[in-house]
Amino acid sequence: MPELPEVQTIVTGLTQLVLGEQIQTVCFYRDNIRFPLLKSWKKSIEGQRIDQIQRRAKLIIMTLDQGYLLWHMGMTGSLRLCSSDEPKRQHDHVEMTLSCGRILRYHDPRRFGYLKYFKDEKKLLDSFAHYGVEPLSEAFNEQYLWQLSRGVRQPVKNFIMNQKIVVGVGNIYACEALFIAKIHPETAAGKVTKKSYKNLINSIKTVLQTAIKQGGTTLKDFENAEAKPGYFQQALQVYGRKAQPCLTCQTLIKTVKLGGRNSFYCPNCQ
């Protein structure tokens, strides 16, 4: 599920809905998701106010008045705000009752996501130490990608999905951006020219910005903070379209496994 646009969609929604709210009670319905949910966090979090909600990479940072909540949605996670009478669903693992009476619920069937609590900003920042640049920032440009990729034999698709290089680009948007830039996903990253990287940078930025505008991509179970789906899936040109005609040239879309992930491409355009 959540790549950068989906996480951004949740952050934007939650910012409008819960900023300034006090977290009155915290309930962990299990003692771990991907990582342990420490019992001691409950007391620390209760009573704190939500001052700010931000995104870094695919992570959601909630700044409280005396600490930080760091959420990762994994593959199937979602955070949504429910009314007080809405019953808990299967796979709701964490819930926080807010001063407005509504309940913030973390739902994650596969439990690949996580929640961490930090008192200390330094420890929070350590979580991001190994991350690459933000794809929508100016630091993400063709010179940056071109320089880092010299000598790299790894396929370019794996290269742009490497969070140490650039954050937030997952399987869907990597496939879409490579299609728009007309680059075959298996091309060695070190063999891609500076000019092609310029096209790729532009297509990554465009595809992410368009997806954010449309509220993300809903394939199966993505929903935003108000439990609404995204609409970007209607704009997907190659992802999920195996054996269907390319929208540009009618050649049938093919797939190849790269880094264990299915990669969709047009053998003619790319």
Place this chain on the structure above:
DNA sequence: AGACAGACCTGTGAGC
């Protein structure tokens, strides 16, 4: 060091 496979989980859909 870099690149890959496998692991973590559950739900869904295809095929028999």
Place this chain on the structure above:
DNA sequence: TGCTCACAGGTCTGTC
């Protein structure tokens, strides 16, 4: 209808 199998948006760990 009901079973089994492959596969799914991410990332961490271990191994070569």
